[in-house]
Amino acid sequence: MFNYAHPEVLVDSQWLVDHLNDPNVRVVEADLTPQAYNTGHIPGAVFWNMLTDLLLPDYRINFDPIAWEKLLARSGITNDTTVITYGDFPASGAWLFWLLKVFGHRDVRVLNGSRRKWVTEGRPLTTETPTIVPTQYQVQLPDSSLRAFHEEVRESINRADRVLVDVRTPQEYSGELFMIEPPKETERAGHIPSAVPVYYELALNEDGTFKSIKDLQALYSDKGIIPDKKVITYCAVGGRSGHTWFVLKYLLGYPNVQNYDGSWNEWSRLPNMPIDIGLG
Known part of the structure; x- marks a missing residue:
């Protein structure tokens, strides 16, 4: 394949x-x-x-x-x-x-x-x-080696040798939505600083199959998500980011990929965790 x-x-x-x-x-x-x-x-x-x-x-x-x-x-x-x-x-x-x-x-x-x-x-x-x-x-x-935890995620912000990948929708990334609805009360929407947005379904063809290795390499490398870096994926609860983890580790063969399964559900509720809003 x-x-x-x-x-x-x-x-x-x-x-x-x-x-x-x-x-x-x-x-x-x-x-x-x-x-x-x-x-x-x-x-x-x-x-x-x-x-x-x-x-x-x-x-x-x-x-x-x-x-x-x-x-x-x-x-x-x-x-x-x-x-x-x-x-x-x-x-x-x-x-x-x-x-x-x-x-x-x-x-x-x-x-x-x-x-x-x-x-x-x-x-x-x-x-x-x-x-x-x-x-x-x-x-x-x-197996904790397949998982990233919030302390390590925070240490990875703006690291040249690491890349955080936000696989949620652009609306979630920008802060327009919190999880699946607009934020309310004390909910904090947005994204982890320095995280690169790559919506997870971009790895799929229209029929739901995975894109070719050439197309996948272009999708991620164009965003600076390359095998030489440690890659940490996240989404809302760890499901969509598990999908991107699979693509990077098993289809592209990236050697160092972890899924931050706490994802936005955890990060947004932790006190003093930095958050950015907007697409830029």
Whole structure:
């Protein structure tokens, strides 16, 4: 697939069709609501609700190993299962990839084009909820090397050898929106000083597949996001930035990329953290 640095982490729809009955393959669809899943999902796919399965009530990512062991076990996933990730939300598949890698799962792959391309191609869908036999799963402790924390992010502001990448919409970056709505009361909108804005969906073609390695290299290098620098991605809650982390680390092969999963949800609420507004 376009000579990506790690092409094995992507599967196309035909590969998945050929492996739908493979007992060692588990497909996971993740979204904010089960609406799309309930109207028709890939046969055998289990559903993970981002708000209740992956996030805590304060919108921080749930990194509790016990909670993850229970989620994976009830999803019929063992430590040796090949997990294929996708969703209606464009960032779903790559975010799940990052999350599963944080907990040490060995074989995770992203469905290239996600739900959008699967449906467009007329691939099989079902409304039947699969019967899952629970498994035993043992997660590793979260791998902190894949994550950035706010102290390190603050130290990275205006560093020549580092680059912060804001993957949110221009409206979020400029401060017009806080998360998904205009800021109110004490909410602080804007972006981390020196952060470079690159909306995460710019890495995708119209059909939802990832752009070629040539196009991706141009997209990021033109913004000064190059392999020689340490790269830290962020968004609102760590999901969209997990998508860009995946693109940079696994498709382009950047050696030093971290996802600041606390993202704007955390940064904007920490006292005395610097914030810039505007697009310039």
